[in-house]
Amino acid sequence: MNQDATKFFVNAAQKLNQANKELYKPEEDIVSYLVCKNSQDAIENYLRGYLIKHEVETNQYKTIESLFQQCKIINKNFGKVKLAGLDCKAQNTDNKFCNEVSKVSHCFEIANSLETLLKKEKVI
Numbered sequence: 001m002n003q004d005a006t007k008f009f010v011n012a013a014q015k016l017n018q019a020n021k022e023l024y025k026p027e028e029d030i031v032s033y034l035v036c037k038n039s040q041d042a043i044e045n046y047l048r049g050y051l052i053k054h055e056v057e058t059n060q061y062k063t064i065e066s067l068f069q070q071c072k073i074i075n076k077n078f079g080k081v082k083l084a085g086l087d088c089k090a091q092n093t094d095n096k097f098c099n100e101v102s103k104v105s106h107c108f109e110i111a112n113s114l115e116t117l118l119k120k121e122k123v124i
Contacts, residue, residue: 002053004052005049005050005052005053006049007049008045008046008048008049008052009045009046009049009118009123009124011041011045012041012042012043012044012045012046012049012111012115013042013115013124015038015039015041015042015045015111016038016039016042016108016111016112016115018034018038019034019035019038019039019042019104019107019108019111020108020112022034022035022038023035023104023105023108030104032103032104035104035105035107035108036103036104036107039104039107039108039110039111040064040107040111042111042114042115043064043086043107043110043111043114044064044067046111046114046115046118047064047067047068047070047071047114048061048067049124050071050074050075050118050123051067051070051071051074053123054074056070056074058070064083064086065083068081068083075121077117077121078117080113080117081110081113081114081117082110082113083110085103085106086106086107086110
């Protein structure tokens, strides 16, 4: 199970890195879809990885919000991460994304805060 969790964490870090690279472009060159989808994927992968590491089957959780709630049950420190403003949190992220740079920046910040929490907790 730990190996499966590691795959999710590695994938999340790669997606977060891709989103970060896109955000460093001049604003007129940023492809907001790439930042959004990569940030969403990073958030979802960090949450799934955490749950799998704690031996929770994640197939039943289809949204970021449902994954997040399960993580908060295991570790109250997830409550420090604020999903407010993440429009896709209660929906399947396969077809939901933002177009505004400010919104996608917020998605990136959430993904980054999850990574920071997992590092602080020595999970990754």
